[in-house]
Amino acid sequence: MKPASRETPVIENVIRLAYKRGEEKRVPSLPLELEPVLAKSVAKRLREQYGITIEPGSLVPRKCNGREIGVLIAIEGLDGAGTTTTSLALASILRLFVKNGKAVYTKEPTDNPIGVLIKSILRGHVDKSLMRPDILTHLFIADRIHHVYEENVAPGARGVVGAVAQGYLVVTDRYKYSNIAYQSSMDETNTYTMEDIMALNAVTPPAHILLYLDVEPEEALRRITTTRKVLETTENLELLRKVRNAYQKLLVMLKENPEWPAASPGETPWVTHVERTTGISVECIYPRDAQYPVIIKVYERDMSVEEMLVESLTRVIAKLVETGHLVQENGNEHGV
Ligand SMILES: Nc1ncnc2c1ncn2[C@@H]1O[C@H](COP(=O)(O)OP(=O)(O)O)[C@@H](O)[C@H]1O
Ligand SMILES: Cc1cn([C@H]2C[C@H](O)[C@@H](COP(=O)(O)OP(=O)(O)O)O2)c(=O)[nH]c1=O
Known part of the structure; x- marks a missing residue:
């Protein structure tokens, strides 16, 4: 489920998960006091497991x-x-801990015209002949190009990359990796392999961090069917199993052959777009001495929502500190 507006404070959006789109989904509510509880638990785990001490406002972007x-x-x-x-909670907690308060939630498919068309196709609301993996592959990429280079995801920032270039921590609820895992799994003719869809996606940059939430397909379907009245065309057990296999394979592919630094220039058409959109060198945004995306996998077996959030958020923040994307400074006096 996606909240309608990113102007609303993120924590409110987390709470609204409980109420939003009542006609489609009935989502169990998360406790109202979630943010302070989560902030405390994340700070505690970072200290105990990673030796990282953070306070509100104590982290700054590199x-x-x-x-x-x-x-x-x-x-x-x-x-x-x-x-x-997880995306909403992460953006909320990051906003609390970074000194400039610059963290935003965004999502794909977007609420822009191409994203809306995609949702209509997935929900079976338009001509069923549009429901083809090849058409969807290209529509999702077109939506992503607009998201990454044009959408106003943060005040005064042009596109996701514009926001990143202005010091924002951008959390996107799905990105090109969904495209690779879902559309290759939907394609019974195997016209577009994962590698093909990955290559088509070289028009947009890699994520710095890819957090993959691993769940058993049966459990995923159970959650979807208990929270939603209307299922999207993609939400069936057979497809979810294929998509999970595709994600597992994709993580291996990305570890062996990261998107950046790329092996060949043909894999980086995004570099020109990023530099043109932001006006700064790509090396500033993607330091050459690291490999992107950095992958974090959280296996959700028997985890409560809160446990999953603490585990995921702690690991992402620890990785951002370890890789130097976030730097520890003296925080303010309000410790958590
Ligand atoms: N680890 C978990 N354990 C149990 N329920 C969960 C867990 N994570 C999410 N949920 C529940 O599953 C449902 C779907 O969550 P949501 O964040 O909308 O998933 P997605 O956006 O991946 O489809 C919600 O009711 C949410 O509260
Ligand atoms: C971004 C992206 C999403 N998807 C799929 C994943 C989801 O099944 C669906 C988007 O739905 P989802 O993210 O679950 O949104 P909501 O909660 O509003 O229904 O689109 C793709 O197939 N390819 C893509 O490139």
């Missing part, structure tokens, strides 16, 4: 040529894995 540079974090998983819940 700098390049004197300006703060943010990151792109993609949250991925099967429908029902909790990508929306």
